[in-house]
Structure formats: C-alpha cells, structure tokens
Amino acid sequence: MLAVTILGNNSAIPAFGRHPTAQIVTTADDLLMFDCGEGSQIQILNYRIKRSRINHIFISHLHGDHYFGLIGLLNSFALLGRIQPLHVYGTPALIEVINLQFRLSSTSLPFQFTFHPIEKAGLILDAKSYTVECFPTQHRIECWGFLVREKRQLRKINIEKTAAHNIPTTAFPELQAGADFIETDGTIIKNELLTDENVKAKSYAFCADTIYDETLVPIVQEADLIYHESTYPAALAEKATERFHSTSKQAATIALKANVGRLLIGHFSAKFEHVDQFETEAREVFPKTELAREGVTYLI
C-alpha cells in the first residue's frame, strides 16, 4: 500500500491558509517527499509526519514555491543531529543553492547527504519495495514528474493446498514467484492451484507543474492515483496555457485518457479563496477526482 499526505496545495503565493507544494508519500520502506515549498517543515510538524523517516526528497523544478522550504528542512535535520542518510533528487543547479547557503552559514551536515542530479528520464531510485522513475513535464523551466511503483508482491503460498498436493517447501520460492509445480512424473500443477494472489502493487504519479500535455498519458497509464496540477478553473484555459499550467478539466482529461484509478488536483491559484469549483469541473470529465486537501492522507 502507498499513501500520499498533502502538506501544501497552493500555487506560487501562500494564500487563504494554503501552503506551497509539498507531499509525503509513505511506502513500506521509507517516507518520500515530493517538492518542499516554504514552510514545509512546519507543516511536517503540524501533521505529525515522522521527519526522521523521510529518506528521499524529490524536487520537481526550481520555482520557489516548489523548493524554498528545502534548505530550512535540511538545516533543521542538521541541528536535530539527524544520523540517517538522506537523498535529494533534482536538477543539477539545486545543489549550488544548497552548497552556497551552507557555506555562508558554516553548516556541515552530520548525516550522509547524497545529491542525485536529474538529467534524463528513467529510473532514479530502486528500493526494496518500490521504484521511482522521473519523467519530464512541459513548464516554463525544466521540470520533472515522478512515478512511484510498488514492486510486484510475491504470490502467497496456500498452506492447505500445498499440503494436499504434498509440495516440498523447497519449491515455495518458485511458487511465490509465479511458477507452476512440476511433479517428478512430469505432471504440471498450475500455480493458481497452490498459491493466492497477494495485494496488488500500487502506483502513484506526481505530475508536478505542467501545461496540458498528452505525452503524459502513456507515462501515467493505469496508475492507481495521479496528482495533476490544476492551477486554474476551466474558464481560464488560455491563461493556463500562457503560463504553462493546466486547468481542472485538462487535469481530468489526462486522468481519463490514461485510465488511472483516481485523480488528485492541486496547485490552486492564489486568486481563488474557494476551490470547490475545481473539483466540480474536473468531475464532469473524470468523476474519480478529489481536491488535494492539506493535512489529508490519501490511501492508495
């Protein structure tokens, strides 16, 4: 199971109590963080996220509302005496910003810090239970989305059925991997007769900031949940395009075309105090849409 907790759902300027972009994805192994707008470390406290468990931080792009909180979070990790290694992923220039500020404050990090420059699409993290891939999105500056996929779970040995067929336990690893069992006389016992399906491996795509772009469709195809920005309501499609952002209906159209399980929309323009209309509009195109609400955890 994966889960996504929203720390910030607003676009460029904090407004109406909404914060800039930041999300925590919970996997079986780690907490991942996608973007880290200003004040994220305070939101982490507000929503009782176990900060020491955040091991990987992914920054989509270098507009301030997506990363101005990173330096403060790293600084606090240093002051708190963190010892767990930390990995940060982003465009190569991000490390310049971090290094400059830590040099000026004479800060040295007490934990192992690894910066992974993102230079091309593909696999960027291969963990025990999941992978993370990055993909480019079309925005005013270089920008990356991220796709988390749980690894396929092994099938579960059915103890009664394997006993009934007198299967030796030495064969279990192959059965778990999906193989049929072959008796010494050549008889084949189908895997489904000996094992049960495990929970399905889930996937989540964080599509960052992006203009409406159908090249995203094959990338997020069939994902269980995607987050797609919806900076503007449908009526402001022209403005959205001008600014390399998307509308509610455009986000929903990507979700529909990609046949995803569910859609989360966020990155709402600071001009709008009330954002319910974004949901209403998106649901006209893709009913399984929800607003990314701050503090809410969406289970996948």
Next chain:
Amino acid sequence: MLAVTILGNNSAIPAFGRHPTAQIVTTADDLLMFDCGEGSQIQILNYRIKRSRINHIFISHLHGDHYFGLIGLLNSFALLGRIQPLHVYGTPALIEVINLQFRLSSTSLPFQFTFHPIEKAGLILDAKSYTVECFPTQHRIECWGFLVREKRQLRKINIEKTAAHNIPTTAFPELQAGADFIETDGTIIKNELLTDENVKAKSYAFCADTIYDETLVPIVQEADLIYHESTYPAALAEKATERFHSTSKQAATIALKANVGRLLIGHFSAKFEHVDQFETEAREVFPKTELAREGVTYLI
C-alpha cells in the same frame, strides 16, 4: 511613535508553534523588517501586516533561521506585481544567494530592488522621520544589530501664547526648531513661553544573535526598547557562551547596564515548550522585561 510586531520568536528550529526570527517595526514613514525566517510571509498574512508597506528589510546574519524566508517574500512581491521600491540590507554574500535563486527560476523583479551591503558600523538609512544604524554583534558568524531612532520632533507652536505676544507666523519655523524670539527692540522671549514640547523621539534596538557582550551597552544606552536574544535560561550560561548566544539574565543585564526603557527577549531554544521561566529570570535582573510574543505589537 514606533511599534514592533513579533512574527517569530524561536531559535534555529520551528517548534511548539513558534517561528524563526522576524519582526516588523512600524515608523511614521515605512514598515521596516528585521530578519526574515522561513514562513515570515505566512506570518505577515496571519497578522495582517500590510506587506506592500514594507520598504526596508534588514538581515542580521546568514544563519538560516534569520533569512530563509527572504527569498520567498521577494518572490511573492514579484508575483504580486509590487511596484514600490524595496531596499534590503545585509552582509555582502546575501545578494549572491538571492541572485542565484532568481537566475535559476528566471525571475525578474518588477520593482526597483536595491541591495545595500553592510560592511561597517554606522548610519545605513536616513529617512524622513527616522534613521537606522547598524552595529556588530558577537556571534559564530558575522552578525549585525540595528538601532532605529526617530528624528527629534519639532516643538509645537502654542497658538494662544504666540498670539498674545503678537509673534508673526514667519517666525514659526525657527520657534519650532527651538529658537527664542527676539523682538525688534532686542527683548528676548524664551522659546518655552511660545511653544510646547512635542512627543519625544523614540528609539528601538534589535540586538540580533549575540553572546553576552558589554560593548553593546553604550550602543543601546537609554533606548526606549531593546530586543535582546535569550536563547537559553540562566542555568545554561555555559552552553550559551559556547554557542555565542545569551541567557535570560544576560539579556537583562545588558538592559540594566544600558538603562533602557524596556526589554523584549526572544529567540528561545526549541528545547523549551514553555518559556515563562525566561521572563521570570530576566525580571529578577531587569523588571521591565517582556517575552517577545508572536503576533503581539509592542508600542514604543
């Protein structure tokens, strides 16, 4: 009259709902900002500070809890289409941090932005109704405090008395400036017989982060209000010295020796959920001490 509004009173790490250092000083002409920790722009919204009136921002030093919110505030000013000129004062390296981040995000500021590198103690701003001077404090890295002084107010013409003495209005400017009136026959009419004292010019010193340092005493002598950090309670004086910070009683001792009007203490260590003891301890040395409470405006 001056006034100080506290936006953040905590040291290095946000904790217990307390924010990193930031203060707004209201003068007759402008709002001044002293330090700008992460999340200051959100605190500005929370406490209904008119952000477009902030014309001068002073950064004491480049530890993150004193300036990580500056880039976000500038970025928001840009996005909001600010047109008023803005002046930022700080150690020369601060502009490198700002320039690097704006270059990476292709941000250009729509307003006139002037950076004033601080390189020596003295007058750094001479405004219509007040001046700002900077002075060095002793901290782990280069650090500056700031002293705001209202300019002396002109004396008020007493209409009844000037009429009784038949003083021509052409003489009023000199009377306001404090001169006596000299009749054509050489008779001197004392200024005090013709004018009234105006409100006293007030002063405020922001002493930034500092070890206990008596060289501050002559600098803030007789100020109406000073803010002095009190990172630690009195019992942790040794730790305070090691880290170039001060205790409650040390802050109060500076206030006492400098014979200031009142003392505000803040920059509380994130280890302490309750900070009342800081006030109790400081008051044993200097009774006119108050905790710098977030959201509270202290009139001077």
